[in-house]
Amino acid sequence: AQSVTQPDIHITVSEGASLELRCNYSYGATPYLFWYVQSPGQGLQLLLKYFSGDTLVQGIKGFEAEFKRSQSSFNLRKPSVHWSDAAEYFCAVGAGNGANNLFFGTGTRLTVIP
Amino acid sequence: NAGVMQNPRHLVRRRGQEARLRCSPMKGHSHVYWYRQLPEEGLKFMVYLQKENIIDESGMPKERFSAEFPKEGPSILRIQQVVRGDSAAYFCASSRSGSPTDEQFFGPGTRLTVL
Numbered sequence: 354a355q356s357v358t359q360p361d362i363h364i365t366v367s368e369g370a371s372l373e374l375r376c377n378y379s380y381g382a383t384p385y386l387f388w389y390v391q392s393p394g395q396g397l398q399l400l401l402k403y404f405s406g407d408t409l410v411q412g413i414k415g416f417e418a419e420f421k422r423s424q425s426s427f428n429l430r431k432p433s434v435h436w437s438d439a440a441e442y443f444c445a446v447g448a449g450n451g452a453n454n455l456f457f458g459t460g461t462r463l464t465v466i467p
Numbered sequence: 468n469a470g471v472m473q474n475p476r477h478l479v480r481r482r483g484q485e486a487r488l489r490c491s492p493m494k495g496h497s498h499v500y501w502y503r504q505l506p507e508e509g510l511k512f513m514v515y516l517q518k519e520n521i522i523d524e525s526g527m528p529k530e531r532f533s534a535e536f537p538k539e540g541p542s543i544l545r546i547q548q549v550v551r552g553d554s555a556a557y558f559c560a561s562s563r564s565g566s567p568t569d570e571q572f573f574g575p576g577t578r579l580t581v582l
Contacts, residue, residue: 357509385567396471396558396573397510404568443509452523453567454500457509 355380355446359458366434367466374429374461376418376444385447386427387455388418392440400442403427414438439465469494471561471574472541479580486546486553488577492561499542500571501534504556516542517565549581 356379366372378384385404389397401412408420418429427444441462445455472491480486492499497518502510515523516536527534531549536542546553556578560571 359509389573394575396575397560398573399570402568402570445510447567448512449567452515453498453562453565453569453571454512454515454523454526455502455510455571456512457502459507459509 355384355448355456357444357446357456357458359442359444359461361461362459363462363464365464365466368436369433372429372431372434372438372463374442374444374463376427376429376458377425378427378444378446379425380446380449382449383422384427384449386418386420387445387447388412388416388427388429389443389445389457390414390440391443391460397443400429434463434465436465436467439463471559471572473557473559473574473577475577476575477578477580479582480549481582482550483548486549486579488544488546488557488559488579489541490544490559490561490574491541492559493572496561496563496572498562498565498569499536500560500562501542501544502558502560504558504576506555510558513544522565546579549579551581554579554581 358377387402388400444458501513504510512526514534531547556576558576559574562569
């Protein structure tokens with residue numbers, strides 16, 4: 354069965370520092386992978402997605418993610434964090450087999466300090 | 468183009484009452500998904516609907532929960548005889564097609580509190 358693990362519950366970085374949020378998935382075939390961001394009291398916004406092709410995916414707000422099949426990972430990165438990036442980040446994998454619901458990780462809360 | 472609309476944003480119910488959560492998908496979207504987010508957890512899929520059809524309800528609790536997406540009007544998630552464990556944020560998402568590669572757009576959620 355599909356599953357997603359986000360090992361870091363909470364990460365704190367200084368503004369301007371680089372960021373990497375980890376995501377590991379369990380899936381039998383080539384997965385559909387997503388990163389979403391959730392600001393407090395808001396819904397989820399899609400940052401980027403991977404279906405096939407180039408394993409380095411560019412998203413909105415300066416984020417990128419790299420799909421590594423050998424490590425079953427899809428880590429999210431940003432070279433320089435802004436205070437407005439403070440939010441909850443969720444990695445998700447598509448259900449597969451023609452189904453299109455998503456399996457989400459438990460999320461990583463990002464705090465940005467000045 | 469308005470996004471996915473959910474109402475109410477906050478809903479308080481006493482144990483045993485009914486909760487009705489509404490979701491209006493984005494214009495042009497005919498596929499709706501409901502997810503539940505318990506405190507400190509990620510979103511869990513509940514049900515996937517198209518107009519007048521339930522496509523996948525594998526994530527729905529077997530009792531007290533039901534969903535519909537009528538030909539006209541919003542999708543409704545209904546919880547009968549609510550219990551404290553139903554307290555959560557309920558998110559609706561919509562997509563244009565049923566393709567797994569089609570982006571799901573999320574609403575702001577309804578936060579249900581059961582007293």
